[in-house]
Amino acid sequence: MAGGGACTLDVLAGSDGPGVWMTVGGVVATLASTAVGLLLTTRRRENPIGWLLLANGLVLAAMGVAEGYAAYAVLAEPGALPGGSWAVLFNERAWPLLFASVTAIAWLFPDGRLPSRRWRPYARIGAASFAILVVLLFLMAERFSERFAHVRSPLPEVSEAAVGMPFALSGLVALASLVGGALAVRSRLRRTSGVERLQLKWLAYAAALIPAAVVTCLIEVAIAGDDGPATGIALVVALTAIPVGVGVAVMRYRLYEIDRLINRTLVYVGLSVGLAIAFAGVSLAVGVAIGSGSTLPTAVATLAVALLFGPLRARVQLLVDRRFNRARYEGLRTVERYLEDLRAGRAAPEATGDMLARALGDPRLELLFWLPAGELHVDATGRVVDPPSGGDRVRTPVRRGPFPLATVVHDPALAERPDLLDSVIEAAGLAIEIARLRVEVRRQLAEVEESRARIVTAGYEERRRLERDLHDGAQQRLVSIGLALRHLQGQLPAASAEAGAIDATVSELSRAIEELRELARGVRPAGLDDGLGPALRGLASRSRLRASVEATDDRFEDRVETAAYFVASEALANAAKHASASTVAVSAARETGSLVVSVRDDGIGGAVPGLGSGLAGITDRIAALGGSVTVTSPEGEGTVVRAELPCGS
Amino acid sequence: MRIVIAEDQALLREGLRRLFEDAGHELIAAVENADRLRAAVSEHEPDLAVVDVRTPPTFTDEGIRAARWIREAHPRVGVLVLSQHVEAAGAVGLVSHGGFGYLLKDRVLDVADFLEAAERVAKGGSALDPQVVASLVGGESADALAVLTGREREVLSLMAEGLTNNAIARRLVLTERTVEGHVRSVLMKLDLPASDGAHRRVLAVIAYLRAGELKR
Numbered sequence: 001m002a003g004g005g006a007c008t009l010d011v012l013a014g015s016d017g018p019g020v021w022m023t024v025g026g027v028v029a030t031l032a033s034t035a036v037g038l039l040l041t042t043r044r045r046e047n048p049i050g051w052l053l054l055a056n057g058l059v060l061a062a063m064g065v066a067e068g069y070a071a072y073a074v075l076a077e078p079g080a081l082p083g084g085s086w087a088v089l090f091n092e093r094a095w096p097l098l099f100a101s102v103t104a105i106a107w108l109f110p111d112g113r114l115p116s117r118r119w120r121p122y123a124r125i126g127a128a129s130f131a132i133l134v135v136l137l138f139l140m141a142e143r144f145s146e147r148f149a150h151v152r153s154p155l156p157e158v159s160e161a162a163v164g165m166p167f168a169l170s171g172l173v174a175l176a177s178l179v180g181g182a183l184a185v186r187s188r189l190r191r192t193s194g195v196e197r198l199q200l201k202w203l204a205y206a207a208a209l210i211p212a213a214v215v216t217c218l219i220e221v222a223i224a225g226d227d228g229p230a231t232g233i234a235l236v237v238a239l240t241a242i243p244v245g246v247g248v249a250v251m252r253y254r255l256y257e258i259d260r261l262i263n264r265t266l267v268y269v270g271l272s273v274g275l276a277i278a279f280a281g282v283s284l285a286v287g288v289a290i291g292s293g294s295t296l297p298t299a300v301a302t303l304a305v306a307l308l309f310g311p312l313r314a315r316v317q318l319l320v321d322r323r324f325n326r327a328r329y330e331g332l333r334t335v336e337r338y339l340e341d342l343r344a345g346r347a348a349p350e351a352t353g354d355m356l357a358r359a360l361g362d363p364r365l366e367l368l369f370w371l372p373a374g375e376l377h378v379d380a381t382g383r384v385v386d387p388p389s390g391g392d393r394v395r396t397p398v399r400r401g402p403f404p405l406a407t408v409v410h411d412p413a414l415a416e417r418p419d420l421l422d423s424v425i426e427a428a429g430l431a432i433e434i435a436r437l438r439v440e441v442r443r444q445l446a447e448v449e450e451s452r453a454r455i456v457t458a459g460y461e462e463r464r465r466l467e468r469d470l471h472d473g474a475q476q477r478l479v480s481i482g483l484a485l486r487h488l489q490g491q492l493p494a495a496s497a498e499a500g501a502i503d504a505t506v507s508e509l510s511r512a513i514e515e516l517r518e519l520a521r522g523v524r525p526a527g528l529d530d531g532l533g534p535a536l537r538g539l540a541s542r543s544r545l546r547a548s549v550e551a552t553d554d555r556f557e558d559r560v561e562t563a564a565y566f567v568a569s570e571a572l573a574n575a576a577k578h579a580s581a582s583t584v585a586v587s588a589a590r591e592t593g594s595l596v597v598s599v600r601d602d603g604i605g606g607a608v609p610g611l612g613s614g615l616a617g618i619t620d621r622i623a624a625l626g627g628s629v630t631v632t633s634p635e636g637e638g639t640v641v642r643a644e645l646p647c648g649s
Numbered sequence: 650m651r652i653v654i655a656e657d658q659a660l661l662r663e664g665l666r667r668l669f670e671d672a673g674h675e676l677i678a679a680v681e682n683a684d685r686l687r688a689a690v691s692e693h694e695p696d697l698a699v700v701d702v703r704t705p706p707t708f709t710d711e712g713i714r715a716a717r718w719i720r721e722a723h724p725r726v727g728v729l730v731l732s733q734h735v736e737a738a739g740a741v742g743l744v745s746h747g748g749f750g751y752l753l754k755d756r757v758l759d760v761a762d763f764l765e766a767a768e769r770v771a772k773g774g775s776a777l778d779p780q781v782v783a784s785l786v787g788g789e790s791a792d793a794l795a796v797l798t799g800r801e802r803e804v805l806s807l808m809a810e811g812l813t814n815n816a817i818a819r820r821l822v823l824t825e826r827t828v829e830g831h832v833r834s835v836l837m838k839l840d841l842p843a844s845d846g847a848h849r850r851v852l853a854v855i856a857y858l859r860a861g862e863l864k865r
Contacts, residue, residue, distance in 0.1 A: 471703075471734060472703065475733055477660065478755075479661060484664060485667070485669055486668065510755055514755070526734045530710070537784075
């Protein structure tokens with residue numbers, strides 16, 4: 001604003017009237033100031049910042065109106081309207097009011113109070129100095145600017161000698177209080193953190209644009225000899241920056257993006273300067289080489305600039321990050337190194353959460369993956385976790401397009417650094433997605449494995465029930481019937497035909513019971529109730545091969561014992577059927593968390609454990625319980641079937 | 650004989666009761682589980698307790714445990730354990746104590762053999778189911794038993810089942826004298842001590858066979 005004003009005065013001094021760009025700048029500045037002022041006064045009535053912006057807008061508007069009025073009443077149609085000289089006076093001498101409002105904003109921003117009580121006397125002195133300055137300016141006997149040089153002030157004029165000293169003094173004090181405003185902002189920046197710090201950053205950023213606008217304005221005047229579009233744009237930016245910055249800060253809308261804004265500004269300014277230098281250098285060099293007057297230098301320079309744009313932008317961004325945003329620079333470096341490790345297989349995608357914690361400097365940071373199927377969050381190990389919210393933790397969702405991937409749970413301080421947070425998360429997006437997929441697949445696999453184990457276990461349970469039903473139900477009933485028949489037989493004469501028939505029937509019944517018992521044993525050997533050892537010994541004794549058994553007396557889960565038994569049973573049957581073996585050694589032993597069952601025969605070997613063999617089905621069931629079956633069968637050296645079943649301890 | 654029965658299935662319990670009563674034995678009590686059996690045995694001190702291996706509440710080995718308890722608390726009471734299948738660990742160990750029998754349930758249908766075994770047990774002898782004996786004689790012991798002739802092996806099995814020489818003779822349709830000859834030969838070949846008592850003989854044979862089994 002101050003720069004804008006200075007620029008305005010500067011240009012005014014050297015020309016007949018304000019150029020079109022100046023007018024546009026003035027209008028935009030007026031509108032911005034008034035609009036933001038209105039917004040703030042309606043929303044934050046108690047905060048004087050809004051009122052100050054409104055006042056600033058009104059002064060600007062009044063000055064604009066006064067200028068137009070003066071131009072019409074004094075220059076175009078002299079004497080047609082009254083008070084032309086008042087308009088000239090106001091237009092020419094009211095400018096310190098603009099500085100006064102800006103100074104007040106700097107002192108009071110953002111809460112409407114002075115930084116501390118110590119500032120109060122200085123604030124009063126500053127306010128007084130501005131007041132005195134305006135009064136003295138209005139009374140000073142000095143000619144107006146060139147256009148209005150012939151106009152006489154409507155107020156009594158005081159000679160410059162009389163007001164010279166007080167004028168200079170109040171001017172100095174006013175300038176000092178403007179500098180004091182900058183000091184106030186700096187002092188607040190130093191002691192605050194969080195939201196207020198961001199608010200101050202917005203103001204500081206806006207204020208920093210003003211010198212930049214002045215420089216742009218001066219450069220254009222120096223090169224083109226007059227103000228033009230660049231000046232206009234710079235003015236609009238400079239004049240709107242403070243009201244907009246203040247509005248953002250007070251309304252806290254997109255408050256958190258200030259760091260990104262500063263970063264981008266620095267990058268693009270640096271980029272522009274670099275490209276301008278490159279353009280100038282190349283066109284000069286080519287021009288010297290082939291002579292001027294050709295369009296070639298310009299074309300070559302343009303090409304050079306176009307080629308330079310991409311790499312230079314990355315380079316400048318890196319430099320800016322390194323210098324002004326160390327955290328982001330380091331964070332992105334960490335992500336980059338991690339991605340390299342990931343590609344090279346030196347890191348696991350599951351470590352993405354730890355890496356983010358390092359990259360963002362929040363050791364308590366958690367990366368929780370979103371599983372849409374279950375609508376729940378899990379950590380890298382697949383454990384279901386409810387993301388904490390509120391308190392001292394903040395959740396930031398990670399998305400890939402419209403799809404939620406994960407949630408980062410982090411320190412609230414990080415939420416004030418969206419540039420850091422977003423860029424690190426974005427850079428790590430692929431790793432997060434991979435990690436999430438792996439966790440999801442692992443969980444699904446675990447679920448499938450669990451359900452498979454459940455199915456197999458249920459199958460074994462079913463066998464046990466069936467065996468019970470056969471033994472305790474059908475078999476006992478048949479025995480009862482047999483007993484009843486025997487009883488009947490006892491009533492008949494021993495030699496009678498009926499007695500003979502009953503006897504034959506009971507014999508049949510006995511065979512039926514025998515067969516039923518065999519059937520039940522095939523379903524599930526009842527000996528398993530007494531342990532694997534007795535069951536295996538029973539199995540061995542029924543084999544037609546000579547079978548030795550060496551079995552642990554330890555007990556295991558029923559499903560483990562049952563599965564182990566059926567492996568041995570199947571292997572023994574195979575040995576008897578296909579291996580031309582004569583002896584078989586069966587062993588069952590506990591080996592570090594596993595039950596290992598092996599069946600070794602002395603047959604011809606060369607067994608191919610193919611599909612459709614009884615062993616294949618058994619192998620599936622063993623696998624379902626987390627175990628494995630291996631068949632070693634070298635030609636001529638017998639066959640070893642070995643099953644390992646996890647048994648917990 | 651004075652008999653107590655523990656069998657959870659009413660139909661079978663009734664069948665057994667009739668079986669024993671038809672044979673002229675006195676059935677003092679027929680109960681449905683092992684706990685009641687203990688009470689009945691303590692109360693009546695019968696000659697024989699017949700017990701199902703699986704009874705309520707767990708249907709696992711209540712019968713075996715009850716048998717062991719009777720063995721300790723009432724050594725004079727013979728115990729005949731009936732099972733649906735032969736694989737009941739511990740049963741064989743109990744046989745060696747005498748006054749104990751372990752038979753498959755459906756042996757009751759061979760009424761004469763069953764009653765003979767029951768009486769033997771009641772008198773302090775043994776009864777081991779042929780299937781159990783077969784599993785003892787098969788397997789690894791088969792090597793050691795190779796020195797025996799086929800007939801001698803038959804005699805050995807019947808000895809292990811708990812049969813007396815007389816019963817073996819009847820079963821194999823031989824003279825008792827011939828059986829005695831086979832028995833002597835078996836004991837000599839296996840290097841087992843000769844003994845008059847049928848029970849101690851069974852003990853030696855079973856110990857021998859079990860030693861073979863344990864080696865496996």
